[in-house]
């Protein structure tokens with residue numbers, strides 16, 4: 001008789017099937033809401049889990065019921081040897097999907113080998129379509145390189161390609177309609193993410209927060225009605241829509257105004273090997289220490305199960321509770 005597939009449940013009956021793996025805390029951009037503090041707070045090269053250790057943790061997690069892994073960071077494409085690692089990851093039996101979140105700076109040169117290694121689904125973070133503004137937000141004049149990376153990925157056949165834009169009042173909110181307009185002529189999936197005022201970079205920037213209801217209203221006022229699209233099983237928390245006749249889609253991710261904690265299926269592994277069950281709650285388990293102590297796979301499985309059992313019912317950074325329980329840096333946690 002074939003073995004029954006495993007499933008991981010937390011104490012609130014949520015099924016955990018999605019692991020986000022941060023490969024590095026380093027980044028080649030310094031976004032104004034997510035500045036890695038060049039060294040301080042970031043794991044050193046020795047502290048970062050080795051690829052072998054990450055593969056081992058993923059194998060155990062897949063054995064327990066994880067089906068989807070997303071590579072993130074920092075900027076995951078900065079880590080030497082990442083393509084070989086992706087090739088090994090994509091071969092793990094039972095792992096249904098390997099996805100990548102990148103700022104796109106290195107994509108033009110790496111997209112072909114990433115495709116060959118097994119990645120098909122890309123999230124590319126892009127907060128402005130204007131070269132000068134991109135430089136102001138990220139600290140680097142690299143818009144054209146990112147755009148070349150998006151075009152190279154389209155030519156190679158990555159699908160879907162999601163463009164993730166953090167919507168910020170007074171920063172890029174005059175471009176919301178332009179982002180949505182892109183989906184009329186190209187098969188890109190633009191997704192607007194509510195700005196989360198967390199970590200040292202985000203603290204004190206609460207006035208930049210823009211709820212998705214406002215973003216949606218502005219897009220519909222300019223471009224017409226957004227029609228809901230049904231999402232697939234392994235899709236993320238975005239609520240997805242299309243404009244009439246569009247080739248792509250428009251999605252909204254609202255961690256604050258309409259949080260999706262009740263259906264959260266995520267577990268996170270930081271580059272330094274800490275397991276975290278909620279993006280916006282500073283509660284982590286030190287898996288790296290157990291790995292260094294020579295633990296076996298059963299012990300890894302026990303740590304994963306315990307972290308999931310301790311997953312909070314929801315985060316406290318809901319609208320109106322700005323301080324919440326998250327002081328961690330996104331560049332360390334992986335977003």
Ligand code: SAM
Nearest residue numbers: 034073074075101102103125195196330334335
């Ligand atoms: N370097 C990669 C990238 O740029 O996509 C991966 C890491 S980055 C931390 C992952 C995502 O988190 C990006 O889409 C980024 O915009 C988002 N992010 C970081 N800080 C955020 C914040 N304070 N609020 C909302 N999104 C944030």
